[in-house]
Amino acid sequence: MTDAFEGVRILDFTQLEQGPSATQVLADFGADVIKIERIGTGEIGRRQFPTINGYSPHWSATNRNKRSLSVDLKNPEGRQLILDLAKDADIVASNFRPGVMDKLGLGWDDLSEVNPRIIVAYASGYGQTGPYAQRRGQDLAAQAISGLMALTGAVDGPPTPSGTFMIDYLASMQFAQGMMIALAARERTGRGQVVDSCLLNAAVASHLQEGTTYLTHGQEYPRPTAGIAHAHNTALYGTYQCRDGKWLTLIGEFYIPRPWQQCATALGLAPDIVLDERFQTNEGLLAHTEETTRIIREASLRYDRDDLIARYEAEDVLAAPVNEYAEVFSDPQVLHNEMVLEARIPGVGDVKLVGMPVKLSDTPGRVRLLPPTLGEHNDAVLTQAGFDDDNIARLKKNGVIGRELDDQKSGADPAW
Numbered sequence: 195m196t197d198a199f200e201g202v203r204i205l206d207f208t209q210l211e212q213g214p215s216a217t218q219v220l221a222d223f224g225a226d227v228i229k230i231e232r233i234g235t236g237e238i239g240r241r242q243f244p245t246i247n248g249y250s251p252h253w254s255a256t257n258r259n260k261r262s263l264s265v266d267l268k269n270p271e272g273r274q275l276i277l278d279l280a281k282d283a284d285i286v287a288s289n290f291r292p293g294v295m296d297k298l299g300l301g302w303d304d305l306s307e308v309n310p311r312i313i314v315a316y317a318s319g320y321g322q323t324g325p326y327a328q329r330r331g332q333d334l335a336a337q338a339i340s341g342l343m344a345l346t347g348a349v350d351g352p353p354t355p356s357g358t359f360m361i362d363y364l365a366s367m368q369f370a371q372g373m374m375i376a377l378a379a380r381e382r383t384g385r386g387q388v389v390d391s392c393l394l395n396a397a398v399a400s401h402l403q404e405g406t407t408y409l410t411h412g413q414e415y416p417r418p419t420a421g422i423a424h425a426h427n428t429a430l431y432g433t434y435q436c437r438d439g440k441w442l443t444l445i446g447e448f449y450i451p452r453p454w455q456q457c458a459t460a461l462g463l464a465p466d467i468v469l470d471e472r473f474q475t476n477e478g479l480l481a482h483t484e485e486t487t488r489i490i491r492e493a494s495l496r497y498d499r500d501d502l503i504a505r506y507e508a509e510d511v512l513a514a515p516v517n518e519y520a521e522v523f524s525d526p527q528v529l530h531n532e533m534v535l536e537a538r539i540p541g542v543g544d545v546k547l548v549g550m551p552v553k554l555s556d557t558p559g560r561v562r563l564l565p566p567t568l569g570e571h572n573d574a575v576l577t578q579a580g581f582d583d584d585n586i587a588r589l590k591k592n593g594v595i596g597r598e599l600d601d602q603k604s605g606a607d608p609a610w
């Protein structure tokens with residue numbers, strides 16, 4: 195099988211989510227991603243709890259299809275080893291604070307000198323330059339500074355963060371996009387370049403429609419009434435609890451000719467409420483948000499969730515269940531879309547991973563390699579790079595590269 199990024203090699207210094215999720219995208223579609231890690235400890239994400247015999251599912255979610263090379267980058271020979279590998283690499287990716295790779299002697303100037311076609315990809319909190327460049331970046335900070343958190347939650351409550359590290363993931367996809375664009379550009383120019391992506395830009399871009407409207411028209415977006423999903427939507431666009439304690443989302447404001455009448459009919463409301471003239475337009479619904487929210491909230495509690503969704507569907511109203519994890523990963527469409535992958539990892543057992551969201555018909559993503567133990571591929575990577583057995587043994591003896599796999603073969607636990 196031909197993979198989309200077959201032949202592309204990435205030296206991957208990234209850690210946690212923003213970087214590893216990005217390089218995993220290219221790895222899933224065939225790139226040879228070599229994870230450069232600290233001897234003995236690896237990248238800090240390996241220690242995220244919970245663990246199974248040292249193996250972190252949290253960490254493994256972003257590190258399949260990669261090889262691991264453990265190196266002492268503060269050893270001059272370790273730095274030179276990376277420069278030697280960079281001669282045949284396409285991308286060097288990192289998500290340290292700006293300037294760290296330069297201090298290691300592995301920044302753009304150093305790498306482009308040995309390989310003018312190299313793409314040096316940086317992910318950070320705020321960008322490589324500017325007043326915040328040296329601040330520590332983090333998902334929650336980006337949600338806050340970008341205005342996203344101020345948009346989220348209820349008018350009578352505090353600004354509310356997302357339920358997951360949403361900006362880390364969004365920024366990682368933009369980081370991957372940047373690397374792909376740079377690869378495409380190199381096909382035309384023959385030159386490498388710097389990719390600069392950051393959490394802040396991803397968070398600001400996440401609400402580009404609202405932001406553009408504010409910049410052009412001055413439109414403000416205060417947090418909505420509790421349960422309504424967006425500042426300028428009505429009670430027909432939100433979440434409601436049902437009789438069985440489960441929740442659903444109602445998307446009754448769009449795509450149908452008589453929003454209030456169709457939703458109210460599904461709820462079994464009296465004819466005078468269904469036909470109430472005050473609620474027949476979007477403007478009327480907005481003017482009576484509290485009253486209509488109360489009506490829907492009270493009526494929803496008369497039905498079990500799945501029954502109410504069926505009633506909405508009978509009126510051509512879109513509604514969806516608010517799934518808990520057990521429901522998410524048994525959902526028939528989620529399973530059909532192959533969003534649950536299964537694997538067996540020696541010493542750990544059967545594991546499951548979240549699948550690949552993008553499907554290609556001719557060059558699909560696939561699991562070629564399980565998440566690696568620390569230094570698992572030291573010998574293989576260096577042999578492929580032209581190092582003989584004696585030289586590899588010398589590098590291990592001198593502490594330039596790790597001995598984790600040798601130790602494991604001698605009876606030590608796997609170096610997760």
